[in-house]
Structures are given as structure tokens and as C-alpha cells.
Amino acid sequence: xxxxxxxxxxxxxxxxxxxxxxxxxxxxxxxxxxxxxxxxxxxxxxxxxxxxxxxxxxxxxxxxxxxxxxxxxxxxxxxxxxxxxxxxxxxxxxxxxxxxxxxxxxxxxxxxxxxxxxxxxxxxxxxxxxxxxxxxxxxxxxxxxxxxxxxxxxxxxxxxxxxxxxxxxxxxxxxxxxxxxxxxxxxxxxxxxxxxxxxxxxxxxxxxxxxxxxxxxxxxxxxxxxxxxxxxxxxxxxxxxxxxxxxxxxxxxxxxxxxxxxxxxxxxxxxxxxxxxxxxxxxxxxxxxxxxxxxxxxxxxxxxxxxxxxxxxxxxxxxxxxxxxxxxxxxxxxxxxxxxxxxxxxxxxxxxxxxxxxxxxxxxxxxxxxxxxxxxxxxxxxxxxxxxxxxxxxxxxxxxxxxxxxxxxxxxxxxxxxxxxxxxxxxxxxxxxxxxxxxxxxxxxxxxxxxxxxxxxxxxxxxxxxxxx
Ligand code: SAH
Ligand code: SF4
Ligand code: F3S
Numbered sequence: 070x071x072x073x074x075x076x077x078x079x080x081x082x083x084x085x086x087x088x089x090x091x092x093x094x095x096x097x098x099x100x101x102x103x104x105x106x107x108x109x110x111x112x113x114x115x116x117x118x119x120x121x122x123x124x125x126x127x128x129x130x131x132x133x134x135x136x137x138x139x140x141x142x143x144x145x146x147x148x149x150x151x152x153x154x155x156x157x158x159x160x161x162x163x164x165x166x167x168x169x170x171x172x173x174x175x176x177x178x179x180x181x182x183x184x185x186x187x188x189x190x191x192x193x194x195x196x197x198x199x200x201x202x203x204x205x206x207x208x209x210x211x212x213x214x215x216x217x218x219x220x221x222x223x224x225x226x227x228x229x230x231x232x233x234x235x236x237x238x239x240x241x242x243x244x245x246x247x248x249x250x251x252x253x254x255x256x257x258x259x260x261x262x263x264x265x266x267x268x269x270x271x272x273x274x275x276x277x278x279x280x281x282x283x284x285x286x287x288x289x290x291x292x293x294x295x296x297x298x299x300x301x302x303x304x305x306x307x308x309x310x311x312x313x314x315x316x317x318x319x320x321x322x323x324x325x326x327x328x329x330x331x332x333x334x335x336x337x338x339x340x341x342x343x344x345x346x347x348x349x350x351x352x353x354x355x356x357x358x359x360x361x362x363x364x365x366x367x368x369x370x371x372x373x374x375x376x377x378x379x380x381x382x383x384x385x386x387x388x389x390x391x392x393x394x395x396x397x398x399x400x401x402x403x404x405x406x407x408x409x410x411x412x413x414x415x416x417x418x419x420x421x422x423x424x425x426x427x428x429x430x431x432x433x434x435x436x437x438x439x440x441x442x443x444x445x446x447x448x449x450x451x452x453x454x455x456x457x458x459x460x461x462x463x464x465x466x467x468x469x470x471x472x473x474x475x476x477x478x479x480x481x482x483x484x485x486x487x488x489x490x491x492x493x494x495x496x497x498x499x500x501x502x503x504x505x506x507x508x509x510x511x512x513x514x515x516x517x518x519x520x521x522x523x524x525x526x527x528x529x530x531x532x533x534x535x536x537x538x
Contacts, residue, residue, distance in 0.1 A: 074202050077120050085122045090210055092122040098132035099125070102150060103140025105324060106260075106290050107172055109240035110198045111138050114171070116231035117201050129160070134167045134205070139174035141255050143426035147174060154186055161188040167208050169193065171201075173259035177430075179216035194218035195260050196245075199228065226264040230274050237285040237475070237511050237536075239278055243271055243308065244291035244298075249327060251354075252365045252432035253394065253425060256292050265298045272311045279317035285537065286320040286475060287312070294323045295330030306334040313344050319513075319538060320475070320493065322346040328353065329367045331376050340383030348418075348495035349380060352392035356411025357404035360397050365432070370411060377415060388494035389415065393422040395452055396445030398438035400425075405448050409455055416463050418496070420456050424449050461523035467496070471517045471531055473538070474498055476509040490514065498528045513538040 078086040085092045097118060101111045114136060115125050126132060137154055140146040150170075160166050167190045170182055176194035183189055190208050193201070197217050204217060232239045246261040247254075271289075278284035289308070291297060297305040305323065312321055321344045328351055339345060351373075355361055358369050380387055393408060412420070424445045427434045474490030479502075481487070487499040488509045498516050502509065512535055516528035 074120060085120070087121060087206060090206065092209070094122050094124065095133035096126040096131055097123045097134040097136065098127070098129050099136045099138055100129075100153060101138045102146050103138075103142060103173065104292075105240060105288065106242070106245075106292065107138055107140055109242060109290060110172065110195070111136075112233060112240065113198050113231045114138070114201045117199065118205060121202055121205060123205075129157075132160075132166060134169070135160070136169045136171055139170060139172040141173040141177065141259055141428070143423060143428075145426065150174060154182075154189065158186075158188045167191075167205075169204070169208070171195075171198065173255070175216075176218055176259045177255075179218050183214050183216060190214070192216040192218075196220050220261050221264075224264075226266050227270060228266065230278060232278060232282055232284060234282075237283055239275075239282075239284045239287050240290050241271065241275060241278075241287050242266070242291065243289045243305075243323075244294060244296060247292040248296070249293060249367075250365065250432075252363060253397065253428065255428040255431060258430055260292060263293070263296055263300070265296075265301060265303070267301060268298065268303045268308050268311055271308060272315070275312055275318060276315050279315050285318060287318065287322070289321065289323040291323075292325065293327045293330065295326050295332070295335065304332070304334060306332065306338045309338050309342055309345055313342055317537075318344060320344060320346060322348065322495070324350050326351050328373050328376055331380075333379075336376070336379050336383050339380055339387060346495060347384065347386045347493040348388050348390070350390045350392075351377070353411065353415070354392060354394050355397060355400075355404070356408035357400070358407075360400055360404050360407075363399075363433075363436075364394075364397060370407075374414060386494065388418040388496070390419045390495070391415070391417050391421075393420055393452055394425050395422060395449035396425045396440050398425065398427075398433055398436040398440065400440065400448075405451075408452060412452070412455055412459055416459065417456065418463055418494070419460060420452075422449060422452050422456070457523045461521075464496075464521045464523065464526065467518045467521050467526060469518065471515050472496070472498060472528070473513060473515050476512050476514055478510065490516070496526055498526045500528045500530050503530060509533065511536055 080086055099111050101108050139150045157168055168188055170192040175192040179192035182192055193204055230241050244265040246263040247257045248263045250257050275287055294305055353373055354364055472492040474492050476488055476490040479488045489497050489499045491497055500516050512533055514533050515531040517531050518528045520527045
């Protein structure tokens, strides 16, 4: 079976002729779980299937093709997917629909999934996302129950970014995989080894997006963007300074960072770059050095806090957030309290916090563990309650200040229409329109903050710049 995706013919009946197969217009529905990398993979899949006559729907019941783009980071993510996939059995029984599993669970469990769930037509892993066209062709050509989970073994990593039409924001993959092997984490198994794109390629890619597709804001993506370029003698700091030169580009964000690799060079860029976001997500995981050692995180709390001080000195407006895991195997009460102490010292703007979840195949999964579910739950609640208190205080400093935001949308809160956008420092600010008809979608506006709580921020409009600044 061969497929030339550059040789697709549009037929008079509205179908597309691909090889010897006709593709009528079909609707695809995708359920995405997990991190931004997965969400971006979904964008890539949708964009690859457009030439095969697929358009996206948000109604599962009208889908001709369903994709579950899965996440394996915690057991809860797996359970959600199994339950949703289980439910899709009814759809399969009622109508002609093809169902595929993609992403991190599919990477490691595809054979078992295909065996267990008869409704599943095929499964594919994280390193073959860009070959989805060929797999869909195979499925419609009659191939059943196949899985593709191979790794790209070449040294280079070269892609073209796919964006959603009409949106000025784009996710841009700069590095894939992770070589860190933190003891609790499944990602190195589901995403493979680290590989970076070249600075030149990314700069040309982003310049094209800005010039021809109206992109003004990019989020550079990777599981560990601070390792970006190491194997090619390039760096994230260098990439940011090159991107900065693209006139039409207004905002650069990156996620997610590993504290070990935050270099002085990058910190300096946080001080001098005019376009780099005033926000840094720097996952710490625990406030205890002994837990960090068991996690194989490679840094100490002293090193972490020194990095924070230096970044804040370089850019006094920077806002920091983090990830915390509560109840790592055998975490003592003292080790847990060290995390509470760290929250007080670090003054995070927000945290993502989770109970530790044992992931098969990781080093931590082999540790004998004395903690119970209740102990973990209680520690997580303590962490979250303290953070909420601290967060309310940290955010008070916003009141009276003016922030520039790119407006993303509107919603009705307690019967009142409000628009919202994100500041450079990644905070969402809500505001009332000047008239009920005012449409601020994708406008840059200046907002003066009028009130703040731990979880929400209200402002009033000072200036509307329209769709570009
Ligand atoms: N690459 C990033 C994190 C990616 S995963 C980093 O190094 O920080 C996102 C978050 O999920 C992690 O920061 C961690 O807090 C959480 N996480 C990862 N594995 C987990 C596990 N087994 N149980 C609970 N939380 C986990
Ligand atoms: Fe997982 Fe650690 Fe890699 Fe982050 S750096 S993805 S936590 S192994
Ligand atoms: Fe989940 Fe895979 Fe992302 S495990 S967090 S979707 S890299």
C-alpha cells in the first residue's frame, strides 16, 4: 500500500481521491488529555487530516472518526481514558465510526488496548503523530487492529508548526522527549529521548507564521525546554534572542522548565528580552532535599531558591509558578512540612499540585511505600490550603497596576458579560466591555486591576489597541 499525500485529487462530488481510495467529507472528534504538548499534537493531527477531507467537530455523537489523545502521567488520567473509550463502544454499535487511540498511553500499551477494547480500530504513539494521514488511509483501506509505536531514530528533529486558523497564538515544539528519568515519571518512556530542532529552522518557521498566518504570540514547548539545543551547541537563551528580532511577534512564552538546567545565560535573557513573558513555570516537586534526591531531581532546595533570587533580581516583574507532588513514597511528616515552608519562601503565583501516583516501570514504583491514600490526601489538602492563603497575598500587589493583555474570549459571570485575557505574567484578568456590543476578541488592551482574590482578578479597560500593538 502506498500513499502520496501530495497527490490528492479533488473530485466533482466533493470527495477526495487519495491513491485508489475516495474520501468523502468526514467529521473527526478528538478528546485530548494531559499537557500542552498533547494539545499541540492534536492540532497537528487535525491539520494533517484536512487534506483527507476531515473537519473537526466538538460533538462526539456526529463523529465519523474518533481519536483519544491520551495522557499517562497519573493513574487518574489513565482511568478517565479507559472509561471514555469504554463508552465509545455504544457509538461503534450504532453507526459506522472508526476509533483510534493516540498519545502517551497508546505509546506503551497499544497492543493491550487493541486486544481489550474491540471498538478500537488502531493505536499509535507519540513519535508518529505526523504520519496520521497514512494510518487513517490504512484504516479506511480495511486494515484492522494495527498499532504504530515506532521511534524516529534519526539525529535531527525537523518539523513545520501547524496552527489553528484565525488564532494569533501558536504552540511551537522546540524539543521533544526527556532524558531526565525522574524516579516517579512516565514521560521518558512515553515520549522517548530528547531531540531539539535547530534555531534557524524555528526562527524561519515562526517568522512565516507571523508574516502569513497572523501569529503574534508563541509558546515554545518541550518537557524540558531548558535542555533545548544542548546536543547541537545551541540554547534556549539564544533562540529567544533570535525570535525577539521578528517584528510581528509580540510575546514569547516557554514551558516547561527543569530547575537544574536554568542557566545564567537564560536568566540574563529574562532581564533583557522585551518580548519574553514575565512568567516562569519552574516545577520544584518538593521542598525537601531528601525527597528531591529520591526523586532524582538533581538539584537542592538551596540551588532552586538561589535561581529564583537571581531571576527575580534580573526581572523584578517576574511571576513564578510551580508543580508539587504530595506524598512521594515514604515521605515523612518533616519532609512534607519542608514543602509547606518552601511555599512560604518561594511565593508562587499559583501551583499545580497532585498526589503521587505510582507509574509502572518507573524507579519509584519499585520502592516499598508506607504512606496511605488518606495520608497523601491530607498532605495535598494542606499544601493547597496554604497556597491559597499565600496566593491571595501575592496577588494583592496587582491592584492599581495596569497590565497589557491579549483578549481571548468572553463569558457570563453571575449574569454579567465579562471579557478576559492573559497578561505577560500569565494572569487572567476579567473586565466589563464598554458597551454590550463591544467585541474585543484578539485585541490587545491595557487593563487597570481593580480587585483580586486568590483565584480571580478583575480590571477595567484603560486602552484598546485593536488587533495589534
Ligand atoms: N517536565 C516537567 C514536568 C512534566 S509532568 C518537569 O520536569 O517538571 C507535569 C507534572 O506532573 C510534574 O511536574 C509533576 O508534578 C507531575 N507528575 C509527574 N509524574 C507524576 C506522578 N507519578 N505522580 C504525581 N504527579 C506526577
Ligand atoms: Fe518527567 Fe522529570 Fe522529564 Fe519532567 S524532567 S518530564 S518530571 S522525567
Ligand atoms: Fe501526559 Fe504525556 Fe503530557 S504523559 S503530561 S500527555 S507528555
